[in-house]
Amino acid sequence: MMDSGLPSIDTPALLIDLDIVDRNLERMQQRADKFGVALRPHIKTHKIPELALLQMRLGASGISAAKVSEAEVMAAAGITNIFVANQIVSKDKLTRLAALSKEVNISIGLDSVAAAHKLSDVFAASGLSIEYLIEINSGLNRCGVSPGNEAVELFQTVDTLPALRFKGIFTHAGQVYGADSLSEVKEFSRHESTIMAETAQAFAEVGTSPDFVSVGSTPTMKVWQGHEAVNEIRPGNYIFHDAIQVSLGSATLEECALTIVATVISRPARERAVIDGGSKAFSSDRGAHGKEMASGFGIVLGKNATLVRLSEEHGIMHLDPDQDLDIGDRVRIIPNHACAVVNLFDRAYGLREGRVVEEFKIAARGKSQ
Ligand SMILES: Cc1ncc(COP(=O)(O)O)c(C=O)c1O
Numbered sequence: 001m002m003d004s005g006l007p008s009i010d011t012p013a014l015l016i017d018l019d020i021v022d023r024n025l026e027r028m029q030q031r032a033d034k035f036g037v038a039l040r041p042h043i044k045t046h047k048i049p050e051l052a053l054l055q056m057r058l059g060a061s062g063i064s065a066a067k068v069s070e071a072e073v074m075a076a077a078g079i080t081n082i083f084v085a086n087q088i089v090s091k092d093k094l095t096r097l098a099a100l101s102k103e104v105n106i107s108i109g110l111d112s113v114a115a116a117h118k119l120s121d122v123f124a125a126s127g128l129s130i131e132y133l134i135e136i137n138s139g140l141n142r143c144g145v146s147p148g149n150e151a152v153e154l155f156q157t158v159d160t161l162p163a164l165r166f167k168g169i170f171t172h173a174g175q176v177y178g179a180d181s182l183s184e185v186k187e188f189s190r191h192e193s194t195i196m197a198e199t200a201q202a203f204a205e206v207g208t209s210p211d212f213v214s215v216g217s218t219p220t221m222k223v224w225q226g227h228e229a230v231n232e233i234r235p236g237n238y239i240f241h242d243a244i245q246v247s248l249g250s251a252t253l254e255e256c257a258l259t260i261v262a263t264v265i266s267r268p269a270r271e272r273a274v275i276d277g278g279s280k281a282f283s284s285d286r287g288a289h290g291k292e293m294a295s296g297f298g299i300v301l302g303k304n305a306t307l308v309r310l311s312e313e314h315g316i317m318h319l320d321p322d323q324d325l326d327i328g329d330r331v332r333i334i335p336n337h338a339c340a341v342v343n344l345f346d347r348a349y350g351l352r353e354g355r356v357v358e359e360f361k362i363a364a365r366g367k368s369q
Contacts, residue, residue, distance in 0.1 A: 012277030020257035035226030042236025047364035049077030069367035094122040107131040116158035123163035131167035168212030177288030182249040189220035197229030219250040242338040270321035285337040
């Protein structure tokens with residue numbers, strides 16, 4: 001990573017190595033093609049319409065979003081097939097979703113009878129209908145019904161509602177982020193698909209076949225060996241990767257496209273330097289699902305340094321006392337969690353061979369509703 005084109009950028013700033021992005025996107029698309037499944041990337045990682053459009057050009061079948069407001073931004077930019085992979089229950093959001101569904105193809109997650117009624121009421125009131133995928137809990141213990149019969153029973157209970165059209169089942173085995181080894185990651189990956197195959201079979205037994213059986217997180221998809229029952233994958237983080245992926249063994253440093261560049265503003269002691277980015281730049285993410293990152297708040301590139309502590313505007317690095325680092329010097333740091341960090345910046349700079357070639361507005365940042 002060369003920095004020759006960077007002096008014009010003030011810090012802290014978000015940098016995206018576009019050559020690495022190209023490779024990450026191509027590799028995941030190739031995996032999807034190899035296993036004969038649709039790739040529907042989650043855009044919560046980059047939140048940038050231009051990058052969603054790039055994913056579509058490379059072969060994605062559509063995108064996944066977590067929020068209605070993210071979907072609105074992406075639809076306005078020309079994405080026409082959006083799965084809101086979440087539970088949406090407020091009347092305001094459902095009304096916006098109904099309006100959006102007049103413009104683009106929208107589908108949504110569902111895991112309860114109560115949410116199904118709300119969804120159907122709002123869409124039916126406008127003379128519309130919506131495709132839904134039942135969310136299955138494959139071990140993350142977040143949203144989702146239990147695999148197998150519980151999913152079938154939900155389908156049978158809500159299928160008579162006027163505005164709902166059953167499209168399939170989906171899951172996200174996010175508990176993989178607590179894995180202790182790559183072999184455990186592989187185990188979670190197999191489990192994610194097996195659970196869905198069993199659930200699809202339970203649907204088959206009552207004469208229904210889900211059009212989509214959708215799985216995915218970045219770690220489970222990077223080691224995935226395909227599964228005959230699964231026909232869609234939804235990784236998101238793979239576009240950038242981050243220090244969490246590196247610590248899991250699901251990405252190498254060379255596959256990490258996102259860095260924060262920051263400036264040393266103080267060197268109060270040989271073993272301490274302070275940079276101009278704190279939790280407002282790096283987020284306070286120490287790791288996923290309770291696992292703390294050994295490397296602090298990110299991986300400091302090319303320096304014998306650990307970003308050990310953050311206040312809002314300051315990042316405190318612990319240094320090897322012999323490490324050269326003067327006030328005004330810049331450091332590049334791979335953040336722990338790319339998705340959380342992108343949400344903190346208005347814009348990101350796209351680099352090729354170390355030079356800034358593009359400036360992106362992070363149009364879906366802050367879209368939490
Ligand atoms: C429902 C759902 N699908 C897909 C993803 C993408 O997973 P990852 O960020 O590991 O690529 C997420 C991420 O949080 C998610 O919540």
